[in-house]
Amino acid sequence: MFTGLVESTCQVTATCRDGRGGMLLCVDLRGLSETIRPGDSVAINGVCLTATAVQDGCCSFDVGPQTLTCTTLGTLRPSDYVNVELPLKVGDRLAGHIVQGHVDGIGLVKAVQGQGQYLRLGIGVDAGLLGMLVPKGSVAIDGVSLTVADIEDWGFWVAIVPHTARVTTIGRLDVGRQVNIEVDVVVKAVRRYLELMEGRSGLTIDRLRSAGFC
Template sequence: MRAVERSGRTLRLAISAGSLAAGLAVGESVAVNGVCLTVTKANGGEFWADVMPETFDRTALARLRPGEPVNLERPLSPSGRLGGHLVQGHVDGVGTVTAVREEENARILSIRAPAGVLRYLVPKGSVAVDGVSLTVVDVASDHFTVSLIPHTAAVTTLGRRRPGDPVNLEVDVIAKYVERFVSLHLGAAEGRSTPRGAAGPAD
């Protein structure tokens, strides 16, 4: 992060991205710590993006400071390989790292999360933490855990996370669509059911 300009609940970010910024054009999307942002200016190895109040309030981008590293990802092309899970860059909530421990070659993060996020998580399911697609290890009443291999810890900001750090969380979009579909169809089915005490159709 080269520069952060803050005005009220808005931000203007200037990000040095090296080769990742090559060919970026105004209007394209880039995920910054898991938040889908629109490129407003691109010049060589840098690009700029604006953060509006909605994004400011619902993500951890407000904590960014100049010089701080960020996770960057450009959109997947139609011909690309889907190596993780579908991540849209639409943050569902902000979590807080509560514990970090090492287990042989793994780095285990415990993350406290809002109930609205936890409801969609299952062990061995997927979650994006600061834009990094991870497998959920375990889910508790107020937190979940993920495990990082050394490569992930080395090439993303998650290797730097410490207890107290906020992180952007995005659940698997398929889980949200399934819940919506089921709730709508259950409601419709209940609405079509015969009210208690009413006469049903004649045989």
């Protein structure tokens, strides 16, 4: 489990397709690699991966075909920078929100607006993801815990403070860039429960909305 508070931005050193539909990803994690052992989980741009080898500060990860299909990791190239977070430890402060590293879909940067030192990003997502976003709720973009500022029919907006723009890759995003999106696990759980209950109790999401619950 992660929090969406990125510990470092690190550089991709190599990517190699393995001939079986997967990819080997190598990232320079100097400064973090001292605490990483083979088998440990590491979030790379919001995707939970397992370290397979650590050597001279570089960490290798096997990225499976399904992960390549539903995330942006397959677009990474050597010299690209990625957001890196190590797992939350028992007793650590949960300063962001619960992030599992299980990406729900890919979003598209549709707008980048500057407001002094602050940024607003417009992220386009499909209807399935849009239905699980809540105004003022949490969302992880490329592994960064952010707050949904506004929701549109095409996607949503987030506001980026200078610190986040400086210490993550979020401040380098351009229009047309794809990003990994993970919605709040609590929202996903509630939505799934309601879907299962619809056919049993007559309770529907539309009825809850009409009663003012969502």
